[in-house]
Amino acid sequence: MTMNPGGDDLFRKRGAMGSYGRQSTPSRERVVEQFLPRIKSIALGLLHTLPHNVELNDLVQEGVIALLNAYDRYDPSRGATFSTYSMKRIKGSMYDYLRNLDWLPRKTRHLIKVVEKAFLEMEGELRRPPTPEEIAQHTGLTDQEVRLANMEMNRRQLLRLDGYLQDVDSEGDYSDFFSSSDPTPEELYEKQEFRERLQNSILSLKEREQLVLSLYYIEELNFKEIGAILGVTESRISQIHSAIMLKLRERMRQQDP
Numbered sequence: 001m002t003m004n005p006g007g008d009d010l011f012r013k014r015g016a017m018g019s020y021g022r023q024s025t026p027s028r029e030r031v032v033e034q035f036l037p038r039i040k041s042i043a044l045g046l047l048h049t050l051p052h053n054v055e056l057n058d059l060v061q062e063g064v065i066a067l068l069n070a071y072d073r074y075d076p077s078r079g080a081t082f083s084t085y086s087m088k089r090i091k092g093s094m095y096d097y098l099r100n101l102d103w104l105p106r107k108t109r110h111l112i113k114v115v116e117k118a119f120l121e122m123e124g125e126l127r128r129p130p131t132p133e134e135i136a137q138h139t140g141l142t143d144q145e146v147r148l149a150n151m152e153m154n155r156r157q158l159l160r161l162d163g164y165l166q167d168v169d170s171e172g173d174y175s176d177f178f179s180s181s182d183p184t185p186e187e188l189y190e191k192q193e194f195r196e197r198l199q200n201s202i203l204s205l206k207e208r209e210q211l212v213l214s215l216y217y218i219e220e221l222n223f224k225e226i227g228a229i230l231g232v233t234e235s236r237i238s239q240i241h242s243a244i245m246l247k248l249r250e251r252m253r254q255q256d257p
Contacts, residue, residue, distance in 0.1 A: 031071050032064060039063035039090060045222035046094060059094050066093035098155070108152055114139055115149040119246050129243035154238060157245045201251040209244050216241065 043059035070086035118139050122130040130138070132146045139146075202210060208230075215221045215229065223237040230237070 028068060028071055032067060035067050035086065035090075036060075036064070038087070039067065041222075042091060042094065046098070054098065059097065062093045062097045063090045066090045108148060111141065111145055111149040112153050112156075114141065115146060115153065116246055119243055120250060123243055123247070129239050131239065150239070150242065153242055157242065197252045197255045198248070200255065201248045204251060205244065205247065209240070209247075212237065212240055212244060 043056055066089045067086055070089045074082050118135045136143050136146045215226045224234040227234045227237045
């Protein structure tokens with residue numbers, strides 16, 4: 001279930017007054033205290049699918065900095081709650097930090113393409129997502145190569161979901177769902193068209209696959225929590241999520257004019 005850090009209670013009086021006076025505004029220390037558990041939870045959820053050189057403390061630090069920036073910029077007159085406003089910026093800051101670490105050798109890019117192709121082929125034959133061991137046997141890759149490809153594939157799906165689903169190369173430009181800049185009319189049209197194609201593709205998925213997406217992206221549960229609900233392991237949910245993303249990308253590609 002989604003955690004509520006209680007930040008909106010802290011800002012309720014401030015929002016009702018429409019004032020930024022010191023007496024109605026919670027201290028920075030109090031806001032950090034309330035939101036830190038949620039920041040750590042988000043960081044831990046990201047860490048599961050990232051390389052070992054990514055440190056939990058670095059992600060948490062990025063989240064805290066984003067929280068304090070949100071604290072300084074928050075304007076309740078715009079209608080958004082502080083929790084919604086700050087969480088968007090916390091996640092965006094963590095994603096930006098991880099994108100800056102992103103650089104894939106050509107060999108790794110090739111491994112990803114081989115594994116993705118095997119995923120789609122085998123999922124159709126098996127009527128379920130293949131295991132890493134089955135992919136290794138099917139492709140002739142080593143278990144380590146499949147694990148590397150899966151890790152990087154998960155990272156691309158997680159950090160650049162819109163670009164991944166639109167099949168943009170990892171070195172290309174990406175529109176960012178967490179961007180704070182105002183989109184142009186052309187960008188708004190493209191995003192609307194993207195969302196419509198995505199919605200149609202999601203509706204074509206199996207009920208269980210739609211449930212995984214809902215639990216992860218709407219309820220904001222991590223893979224371990226989803227696994228507990230569905231009675232499978234955390235790593236299996238990671239595999240299922242990757243398979244869903246591949247399937248969505250293929251179906252969205254088929255909708256291209």
